[in-house]
Amino acid sequence: MRDPFRPPTGPLAALDLLAIGVSGPVIHVRLNRPAKRNALSDPLIRQLHTCFVNLPEEVRAAVISGEGDHFCAGLDLSELVERDVGSGVLHSRMWHAAFDAIQFGRVPVIAALHGAVVGGGLELAAACHIRIAEASAYYGLPEGQRGIFVGGGGSARIPRLMGVARMTDLMMTGRVYDAEEGLAVGLSQYRVADGEGVAKALALAERIAANAPMSNFAVMHALPRIADQSQSEGLFTESLMAAVAESTPDAQERLRAFLEGRAAKVIKSR
Numbered sequence: 001m002r003d004p005f006r007p008p009t010g011p012l013a014a015l016d017l018l019a020i021g022v023s024g025p026v027i028h029v030r031l032n033r034p035a036k037r038n039a040l041s042d043p044l045i046r047q048l049h050t051c052f053v054n055l056p057e058e059v060r061a062a063v064i065s066g067e068g069d070h071f072c073a074g075l076d077l078s079e080l081v082e083r084d085v086g087s088g089v090l091h092s093r094m095w096h097a098a099f100d101a102i103q104f105g106r107v108p109v110i111a112a113l114h115g116a117v118v119g120g121g122l123e124l125a126a127a128c129h130i131r132i133a134e135a136s137a138y139y140g141l142p143e144g145q146r147g148i149f150v151g152g153g154g155s156a157r158i159p160r161l162m163g164v165a166r167m168t169d170l171m172m173t174g175r176v177y178d179a180e181e182g183l184a185v186g187l188s189q190y191r192v193a194d195g196e197g198v199a200k201a202l203a204l205a206e207r208i209a210a211n212a213p214m215s216n217f218a219v220m221h222a223l224p225r226i227a228d229q230s231q232s233e234g235l236f237t238e239s240l241m242a243a244v245a246e247s248t249p250d251a252q253e254r255l256r257a258f259l260e261g262r263a264a265k266v267i268k269s270r
């Protein structure tokens with residue numbers, strides 16, 4: 001039985017645009033602007049950054065979801081009007097810092113998606129490590145229709161999930177993918193019934209939190225970088241990361257546990 005979720009203490013307690021609960025090693029962070037469909041205003045982006053650089057010590061995995069009928073409607077368009085070039089660059093860099101704190105932070109992050117996952121909402125989802133989509137989830141990149149471009153890391157992250165050609169199609173034509181299509185093209189890794197996304201995400205988060213922290217670190221930090229490297233550089237990076245991971249006391253105990261018959265076998269799931 002999971003402990004009840006408790007509100008955080010410390011710097012996270014002041015974040016009023018996020019509804020945050022901590023239960024054991026799992027933190028659940030909910031975007032909490034449902035009246036504006038969780039549109040990402042500057043204060044909300046800053047709060048996401050503050051949250052992920054100040055995770056409580058005991059946290060080992062995180063879940064992000066959205067309050068209300070939608071995960072996230074993307075950039076708060078009311079803030080975009082009359083922004084000059086210089087502040088536009090800084091604004092985009094602020095998003096990059098926040099989403100980097102999620103992708104390259106201390107713990108794996110799982111997104112539970114429902115309703116609109118559009119524009120910056122899809123950029124946020126793409127910064128997470130695993131995405132679970134409820135049947136109601138749909139994906140779009142309306143930047144093309146709004147006369148703007150992605151600025152929250154979408155051009156770097158989204159093609160790595162579904163390819164440049166598909167992203168071009170979404171941006172140029174306004175095409176929208178439903179949950180099934182999103183699963184098929186790689187935007188999500190799981191598709192669940194409506195109302196089941198958060199429970200699935202929390203269950204996966206608990207399982208991930210039980211991994212050796214250095215294994216999770218290697219997957220989060222080494223894997224995407226190796227994918228960006230040449231094969232030769234990637235293989236070398238892999239050797240270094242593998243040696244670091246397997247030399248931890250945690251790894252040695254887990255290997256011993258298997259050899260002594262104390263650890264679970266790998267079996268086919270249903």
Ligand code: 1HE
Pocket residue numbers: 035036037039040069070072073074075076077078092095116118119120121141142143146148149150151152
């Ligand atoms: C917003 C936003 C927003 C809703 N910025 N205020 N994103 C978009 O182009 C998506 C724009 N939003 C929508 O298409 C729809 O709102 C939804 C499909 C997400 C939801 O529809 P619905 O019928 O449930 O809600 P609504 O009535 O459209 O919106 C409710 C309120 O939220 C309303 O405000 P109100 O004061 O009239 O009640 C909307 O104005 C407000 N709202 N979405 C501001 N996005 C770093 S670059 C990233 C670039 C992008 O993300 S571009 C994509 C922007």
